Amino acid sequence: MREDNDQSDLSQTDLLDRADPTTEPQMNPDGTTEGDYELSRRDVASILYTVDTGDQQQLWTLLDPLHPADIADLLEQLNAYDRRRVVQLYGREFDGDILSELDEGLREEIISVLQPEVLVEAVRDLETDDVVDLVEDLDEPQQEVILDALEDADRVAVEQALSYPDGSAGRLMQREVVAAPEHWTVGNAIDFLRKSRDLPEQFYHIILVDPRMHPKGNVTLGKLMSSRRDVPLTDLVEEVFEVIPVTQDEADVAYAFNQYHLISAPVVDENDRLVGVITIDDAMIVLDEEHEEDILRLAGVADEASLSDSIWDAAKGRAVWLGVNLMTAILASLVIDMFSGTIDQMVALAVLMPIVASMGGNAGTQTMTVTVRALATRDLTAQNAMRVMLREVSVGVLNGALFGAIMAGVAVLWFGVPMLALVIGLAMLGTHVAAALGGIVIPMALDRANIDPALASGPFVTTVTDVVGFLAFLGLAAKVLL
Structure with missing residues (x-):
């Protein structure tokens, strides 16, 4: 019995398919078969069955027709044990383009499995830009292994490209020109x-x-x-x-x-x-x-996150902005605590508060997403900012009025208190307007301050919508109902 500390990506059904690679592919409702532009379960099962039997020639026959990107996808789907066995049995036929297509988190693992002579052949025919992309995130010993495999002229070209700043055109370009x-x-x-x-x-x-x-x-x-x-x-x-x-x-x-x-x-x-x-x-x-x-x-996730990350790396990459969200949630809770006496006198307020917060948060996220994308594509500029802002506020007014009216009707039917319906209707309207303003002003301000709006906007927009929503709803309730 083999030892494998990695969680297998194959279900029990997949294991049955693996034992019988002749299983017919499943037909999708639109008439296509599983595997259009991707590897089907049958393909994966056949490959793993071949690896189990150690038939190298058959493995070459199965993998040779595949695009390097498909082989890279196959390796990313497998657990570490099967991935290592596929690479080792594939041997001298390993294509350097597969390394270029692999997720960055798996390249070091695959390179460490490849025999030195196989690695040399794999990278020798790559364009310089592909070699640069391959080695720039590797440790220095693995970089040297790949650089040593290159001809002198190619090595000089790659080393010069690596001397340019990370994320620059010099790293992206290829030296082979006509x-x-x-x-x-x-x-x-x-x-x-x-x-x-x-x-x-x-x-x-x-x-x-x-x-x-x-x-x-x-x-x-x-x-x-x-x-x-x-x-x-x-x-x-x-x-x-x-x-x-x-x-x-x-x-x-x-x-x-x-x-x-x-x-x-x-x-x-x-x-x-x-x-x-x-x-x-x-x-x-x-x-x-x-x-x-x-x-x-x-979403507050590290921008280099991938499915191949370890549990620790995944948790660490998400923890920072979860901590920021916790701080903003505490701020919103302090606002609620200011009106704790009001809530004690009318339990219906506690029932309706999540609706106000949820609708405001979703509206803010919608506006923020549109704004961040427009900033990234440079469609939102100083020249059209005011027009876009008025547009988003108008959308907030319309949606706030619509859903405020709906919730007012729900509140009357639910609790039978007409003034409560007025309070939640006005609160919904005010929250939607605040969400629209926050969703566009905050990303623009962060962008003007040279802070990535995609990374930092979420917690601030959520804070604005929660605080304004609770203040509007509970503040109006305290004035009108009690």
């Missing part, structure tokens, strides 16, 4: 491409440069191949041409790609000389990571 003198013709460029043996695996443009290696324009491969040989390359340059400074923040790079619909862009050093290129696939990865970080931060 550049041509600006005086060349289409024929010169085609002849060069046919003779060159060091072209990148994928590229979209030829970058025109002057004698000092300053980028002057991009020529798409489509225009190149559809033009006569005697046409000057300068006649074919793209209208949109953006040059990225090597120290530019990667979030700004991703924004530029999305804003101007770029496919690739040259990267220049402090002297405006061409040093690399960023392609759309890398920019979109950054954009996706930015979106993911915003979602996690809005």
